[in-house]
Amino acid sequence: MNFNLTEEQQAVRAAARDFAEKELLPGVIERDNAQEFPAEQIKMMGELGFMGMMVDPKYGGGGMDTVSYVLAMEEISKVDASASVVMSVNNSLVCWGLEHFGSEEQKQKYLPKLATGEQIGAFCLSEPEAGSDATSQRTTAEDKGDHYLLNGTKNWITNGNSASVYLVMAQTHPEKRHKGINCLIVERDWEGFVVGKKEDKLGIRGSDTHSLMFTDVKVPKENRIGEDGFGFTLAMKSLNGGRIGIASQALGIAAGSLERSIAYAKERKAFGKEIAQHQAIQFKIADMATKVEAARLLCLKAAMLKDRKEDYSQASAMAKLYASQVAMENAVEAVQIHGGYGFVKEYHVERFMRDAKITQIYEGTSEIQKIVISRNVLK
Numbered sequence: 329m330n331f332n333l334t335e336e337q338q339a340v341r342a343a344a345r346d347f348a349e350k351e352l353l354p355g356v357i358e359r360d361n362a363q364e365f366p367a368e369q370i371k372m373m374g375e376l377g378f379m380g381m382m383v384d385p386k387y388g389g390g391g392m393d394t395v396s397y398v399l400a401m402e403e404i405s406k407v408d409a410s411a412s413v414v415m416s417v418n419n420s421l422v423c424w425g426l427e428h429f430g431s432e433e434q435k436q437k438y439l440p441k442l443a444t445g446e447q448i449g450a451f452c453l454s455e456p457e458a459g460s461d462a463t464s465q466r467t468t469a470e471d472k473g474d475h476y477l478l479n480g481t482k483n484w485i486t487n488g489n490s491a492s493v494y495l496v497m498a499q500t501h502p503e504k505r506h507k508g509i510n511c512l513i514v515e516r517d518w519e520g521f522v523v524g525k526k527e528d529k530l531g532i533r534g535s536d537t538h539s540l541m542f543t544d545v546k547v548p549k550e551n552r553i554g555e556d557g558f559g560f561t562l563a564m565k566s567l568n569g570g571r572i573g574i575a576s577q578a579l580g581i582a583a584g585s586l587e588r589s590i591a592y593a594k595e596r597k598a599f600g601k602e603i604a605q606h607q608a609i610q611f612k613i614a615d616m617a618t619k620v621e622a623a624r625l626l627c628l629k630a631a632m633l634k635d636r637k638e639d640y641s642q643a644s645a646m647a648k649l650y651a652s653q654v655a656m657e658n659a660v661e662a663v664q665i666h667g668g669y670g671f672v673k674e675y676h677v678e679r680f681m682r683d684a685k686i687t688q689i690y691e692g693t694s695e696i697q698k699i700v701i702s703r704n705v706l707k
């Protein structure tokens with residue numbers, strides 16, 4: 329077992345931290361208030377290689393490993409979880425699926441712009457009646473010979489309005505259940521595709537989450553990824569990696585809560601001394617630090633297995649289940665440590681508390697992660 333990071337991995341982490349502090353921190357509260365998408369910052373993240381970190385350089389990516397991705401996700405998420413979800417979805421759910429299962433033509437056409445952040449991608453699985461129960465897709469892709477006719481509605485789609493490329497899951501052969509689902513690449517400006525209302529969310533308010541409507545959208549057959557009926561498998565495999573991204577986002581929120589709590593506890597005085605010298609605060613900090621360490625190890629283990637091309641579905645579910653729980657717990661404790669200051673926006677931790685919640689919901693709720701874990705453990 330080797331816990332040492334390579335020089336390259338350390339450099340990626342330092343670059344992400346530096347970027348987050350210089351470019352994301354100023355304005356993060358204002359963007360959260362205004363529900364403003366960090367368009368300029370995402371463009372910069374693309375230029376720095378954070379939008380297609382693991383994509384092969386021949387398609388414009390960074391050619392990095394998943395461990396580096398976890399490190400960068402943690403640092404970005406310590407400051408701005410809205411920016412990091414855009415990064416996570418683009419890297420894990422869009423670029424990864426395209427690179428691993430797309431045709432050479434699809435990769436050449438779509439990956440270079442996505443991997444450099446010139447364009448953003450969205451992953452469209454959830455529907456009004458298919459969230460956790462993802463096999464129950466109502467969106468249909470009717471086979472019309474040389475094209476599919478796409479009809480239906482998708483819900484809660486991250487990057488819904490800011491994306492240019494959408495990977496849309498749709499049912500072609502309902503009698504085959506999940507084995508009849510296809511994944512189609514849909515472009516933003518195609519006729520019949522309408523971006524619906526923007527959700528007014530509790531947290532990650534800087535990211536844009538929308539419903540999407542497809543009415544008789546003509547999707548050329550060459551835009552199907554993989555064989556006929558491969559869509560659900562693609563979605564599940566992509567989510568296995570996506571969960572490493574969201575686990576790292578949760579880890580970042582948990583670690584950010586800890587870092588801000590330590591700084592505040594060393595500054596704030598009560599009863600004649602810094603609150604860091606009161607055992608009530610020391611014990612909270614000890615618990616928070618231990619949980620961050622454990623969550624980080626789970627995230628890095630899942631990343632390491634993925635990099636070694638071993639099975640990582642259970643490890644990514646465990647990382648997401650635990651890190652999202654820790655994100656919630658640490659953010660609540662950070663607010664408590666900050667007292668009245670924690671309850672106002674200026675000190676950031678109330679945003680952490682709101683942002684943390686979604687990590688227990690998207691890319692598979694905590695209950696879904698337990699299904700994935702228990703099925704693996706009990707088989």
Ligand code: CAA
Nearest residue numbers: 453454459460461462463485486564565641690691692696
């Ligand atoms: N990895 C690989 N394959 C998997 C898998 C995984 N983690 N989980 C399921 N599968 C495969 C199964 O092996 C099975 O394949 P076969 O039929 O070939 O054997 C197939 O998928 C169907 O699985 P089940 O029979 O187990 O189906 P189920 O309905 O009982 O359970 C589920 C499936 C695990 C609950 C699945 O529906 C699921 O993961 N649901 C959660 C969906 C989700 O994560 N949604 C997030 C939306 S995306 C998002 O949030 C992005 C964003 O914007 C931030």
